Amino acid sequence: MGYVFLAGAIAAEVAATTAMKYSDGFSRLWPSLLTALGYAVAFLLLARTLRSVSIGSAYAIWSGVGTAAIALLGLALFGESLTVTKVAGIVLIVGGVVVLNLGGAAH
Structure with missing residues (x-):
């Protein structure tokens, strides 16, 4: 159930940033x-997430997925450019989340 709360927290944070x-x-x-x-909803749901998901994993996923989603929404909604540097940054963020989870942040 923790990851459901985390998905909601990410969605709320992305909606708030877009707003x-x-x-x-x-x-x-x-x-x-x-x-x-x-x-407010994002932090409430993130707090609920931390009852069952480690803080390292939860925060890495929350911030990484949120950052990547906002970068893509900036491209789609606001006509922001997608440069090689931005793509590399998104890849590094997602890679960092994966490494943290594989390296034991989830345990």
């Missing part, structure tokens, strides 16, 4: 409120 972009520096009410609500 933050739409908030225009917190000058627009509804995206600003969605940002605050999304981060």
Whole structure:
């Protein structure tokens, strides 16, 4: 069940970060409120995750998957460029999460 909470935490964090972009520096009410609500839900679900998943694994997955998802959403929604450097960074993040989990962070 911990990984279900973790997936929800990632989704909430990604939604909150995307809403933050739409908030225009917190000058627009509804995206600003969605940002605050999304981060509150993300941290609540991450806290629930930590009841059954090790902190090293949970945080590595949460931050890594969230970062990669935001990079892809930036590309899809906001027309941000995808450079070789960005691709390399995403690959390194995902690789780091895999290495942490294989190396015992999950145990």
